[in-house]
Amino acid sequence: MEGVPIRNARRGDIPSLLLLWNAMMKEIGAADPRFALHAHAREHQAALFQKWIQDEEHLVVVAEEGGRLVIGFAVASIADGNGWQIPNRLGRISDVYVAPPRRRQGVARRLAGRLLDLLYETDVDTVRLAVAVSNEGAHAFWKSMGWEDLELVLQKDVDSA
Ligand SMILES: CC(C)(COP(=O)(O)OP(=O)(O)OC[C@H]1O[C@@H](n2cnc3c(N)ncnc32)[C@H](O)[C@@H]1OP(=O)(O)O)[C@@H](O)C(=O)NCCC(=O)NCCS
Structure with missing residues (x-):
């Protein structure tokens, strides 16, 4: 699996991307219901993938097994930094997902490595990402890649009363 090819996503990958994205969100939502999807999330995400594959401010890569099966993305x-701290241009990794039967074979490491190579070719100074507190596997993955904790995001629901 070490050599599974990683390539830029194409429009024809969108059905596979949506299947993987849906599975990812189910997994994340099962671990913490605050990340559960709303009823129209899938349509919204389909439109986002269409946009992201074409625009220059997003990078979408896929891991393709056997030249036909997308097993991860x-x-x-x-984007610009906040204007008052050092990163002038900031890369953000928003998703990394590998189908469960293909895990622990280095696929995510290759996907993340390719994203970073592509980001370093742009004008970004720093790359950040967020991990759900409940997602210990993902936290361990990023730590194994040398990433460091930066901030903790807190949440409180607005009382309806
Ligand atoms: C997190 C995820 C992307 C890792 O994918 P993967 O292909 O299994 O990761 P890799 O095989 O490249 O792992 C590389 C290293 O990361 C660490 N790692 C990966 N998954 C881990 C886990 N569940 N627990 C502990 N360490 C883990 C290990 O050090 C691993 O090396 P090793 O297998 O030689 O011990 C995958 O579990 C996944 O898709 N999870 C659901 C979606 C998700 O949480 N995405 C991240 C959102 S920020």
């Missing part, structure tokens, strides 16, 4: 975006 990763997404990053590029």
Whole structure:
């Protein structure tokens, strides 16, 4: 599996990307219901994949097994920094997902490595990403790749009363 090819996503990958994205969101939502999807999330995400594959501010890569089966994907975006701290241009990795039967074979490492190579070719100074606190596997994955904790996001629902 070490050599599974990683390539830029194409429009024809969108059905596979949606299947993988749906499975990813189910997995994340099962671990923490605050990340559960709303009823129209899939249509919204289909439109986003269409946009991301074409625009220059997003990078979408896929891992393709046997030249036909997409078994994982990763997404990053590029945007301006906040204007008052050092990163002038910031890369953000928003998704990395590998189908469960293909895990622990280095596929995510290759997907993330390709995204970083592509990001370093742009004008970004720093790359950030967020991991759900409940997602210990993903946290361990990024730590194994040398990433460091930066901030903790807190949440409180607005009382309806
Ligand atoms: C997190 C995820 C992308 C890792 O994919 P993967 O292809 O299995 O990862 P790799 O095989 O490249 O792992 C590389 C290293 O990361 C670490 N790692 C990966 N998954 C881990 C886990 N569940 N627990 C502990 N360490 C883990 C290990 O050090 C691993 O090396 P090793 O297998 O030689 O021990 C995958 O589990 C996944 O898709 N999870 C659901 C979606 C998700 O959480 N995405 C991340 C959102 S930020």
